[in-house]
Amino acid sequence: MNQLLYQIQKHRIFVLAFSVVFIFLLINLPSKTANPIREYKTYYIRKTNGELITLHLEESTTHSEMNLGLMYREDLSSAHGMIFIFAPPQKVSFWMKDTLIPLDIIMMDENGLIKEIYPNQTPQSLRQINSRSLIKY
Secondary structure, eight states, X not given: OHHHHHHHHHTTOOOOSSSBOOOBOOSSOOOGGGOOOOOOEEEEEEXXXXXXXXXXXXXXXXXXXXXXXXXXXXXXXXXXXXXXXXXXXXXXXXXXXXXXXXXXXXXEOTTSOEEEEEEEEOTTOOOOEEXXXXXXX
């Protein structure tokens, strides 16, 4: 088990999903024109059977980036998504308002271990998704 954790950290494996999005509930929502195309960084996930999966993720680290998330995007290529990096780890809350495509939301701790998975979230839903533990990614 410790070897697996080491491999996860070594390969910067933080997320398992074809699309990852976390959207904070904030009072002021950004405009539709505020969602530029971002650079993708390559992440790897090693499944329990040893298979390596490659993901291309936009990194969101600022409140502004996290607030916008993948809102207003009309499509997202397979194996592409977004990873939110919370500093410090914290309880988080998300929704899908103004998100036009279904997304998987995966919450991970600071060790890169998946704590919660919310697959195929409904576009434009106002339902709150609240973490039950401290989340880093």
